[in-house]
Amino acid sequence: MAQTLRLDPQGTPVPPTEHPDAEKAAALKRMKNIALGLLVFMAVVFCFAFAFQEHYPWLTYVRAAAEGGMVGALADWFAVTALFKYPMGLKIPHTAIIPNRKDEIGASLGDFVETNFLSEEVVSQKLATTRIAQKVGAWLSKPASAQRVATEGAAALRGAIEVLKDDDVKDVIESMVRKHVLEPPWGPPIGKLAERIFAEGHHHALVDLLVDRSTTWIRTNHSTISGLVSDRSPGWVPQFVDGLVGDKIYTEIYKFARAVQDDPRHEVRLQLDGYLKDLAQELQHDPAMIAKAESIKAQVLGDPEVRELAGRTWETIKSALTDAAEDPNSELRLKFAAAVQDFGTRLVEDTELAEKANQWISNAAAYLVGTYKHEITSLITETVERWDAEETSQKIELQVGKDLQFIRINGTVVGSLAGLAIFTIATLVFG
Structure with a gap:
């Protein structure tokens, strides 16, 4: 079925927007191919060196390096794969960790966020150095910002009036x-x-x-x-x-x-x-x-x-x-915008007022965090619990799988070096 092209205001066709995860999926696939290609390369080198090592003794060192690289690549492939699925479909114990322990991972992630991020001390310390009141005041003191607040307030007021029933x-x-x-x-x-x-x-x-x-x-x-x-x-x-x-x-x-x-x-x-x-x-x-x-x-x-x-x-x-909400030049909107701008100026110039505002914001945030942090983190836990196990595994692999493929590549390289080193030491020691 042909895809309908969207047009911009000037009539120029707009190319279809890719799925936001499409780029990550492509990068993951590319890294998997590189890791697999490196394993295949090591296997080919091993076979060649094994076949001709009697004629060329120095190939024994190449064989040992390729052998170690294959072992490292296969071991790390098994470790990375075991996180997300059963390797080759075999239900080996302690594999497919993420799908099988999805709910426990979600609960642990929620506890981690609650303990390390949603504590009153952490929030208070962060807000104490942020100077929110001064930043908000600097923004509100600009005429355009005050007018924007008045416009948004008028829109909210219109919405509230429309929602309310007269009776x-x-x-x-x-x-x-x-x-x-x-x-x-x-x-x-x-x-x-x-x-x-x-x-x-x-x-x-x-x-x-x-x-x-x-x-x-x-x-x-x-x-x-x-x-x-x-x-x-x-x-x-x-x-x-x-x-x-x-x-x-x-x-x-x-x-x-x-x-x-x-x-x-x-x-x-x-x-x-x-x-x-x-x-x-x-x-x-x-x-x-x-x-x-x-x-x-x-x-x-x-x-x-x-x-x-x-x-x-x-x-x-x-x-x-x-009438006041509909008219941008109404007295109510003009006075409201002026009041917002004046309040912003006071927050910037009046140190005592700004400190009081910052303290109030800090206390309010600390209270909210202290009172509702469990409800906030439960969003993480409950969301993960609702996810399908396979879908969860795919989501996580899509986010971190590219980096995990470097483990396979590094395992191949480190295995090759380790195999070469072990064989060399053994040769020097035992002849």
Whole structure:
């Protein structure tokens, strides 16, 4: 079946990508062929030297070297092969070590990593010299980096908003409102807050505003006040008397309002202060007033109102966050990027802050390693256990098999030298 060629953006055919292990497999095969070729070469040399050594005595030394090389090559071939499979299919004891002991190897590898790499001391020492906070700060202080963080954060925010279900969020908001707003009684906390406000005199500004507005309204509504007097007087009273009475009442009301306005210690103000302070105390301690406040709360925030409030709140938040995430120039994203860049600059310039950050990172990493190192290393053990025995052997041979073939080559060379040396020494000693 013909393979379909992929095209790059310019329309140029892209050659098919080889399997990532294809190069390693080719190198392993090449080294195996070299080792095998060297063994065959030694066998040919041995046969030639053995056949002609009577005619050429010096060939006995060549024969001894070739014989030793063959022995070394075969011995190392057996040793290397026994790691991954049964040599020539013979189930010799202590062969095919990796397939037969796969699970034990995985467990040992996990224990090795846990003991030597995932210890709190090792992690803490490494992080102490890494200066992560300063490096992160230097990266974050760059405008492009801060903008990238803001972009990635916006993408994460959009994803979270898409995943969240509106009804679920509304239920959460509603439950929070009920738990933190509706269920606690309103009277005591409102009374306590009002008591502090009234004791410190913060309400006087509001009283002044009300008095000023009332005085201004009275001054500009002479006809309205006079008209109220005329409308409520008996019909037999002459009209000019109504006018005189209305003017008199207007004048007295206006004088009274001006007096309250001008005198901070006016009796009305003092009475109002006393009433407000008593109200604050009643909201805290009077069961009848507390019950009345609860009744007002129930009337204002019933079930439909709370549900509607939760819905409007989530819609407002969702709309604001979505708009901010979609717009690269939104105020929220710009401020977030500026805050990230400022934080990065502080990590670089503020040594004390950087040291605190490094210490926190070190402590957090040490805690995670100390608490979850067994779970981390279990990934190695469980992964190896899931592997097929033959597949595991192939994977490991693919990774280290090329280097192991050098053992066969070295064994051939060392065997040749050893055979030559042994034969030479024996000849010199025994003749």
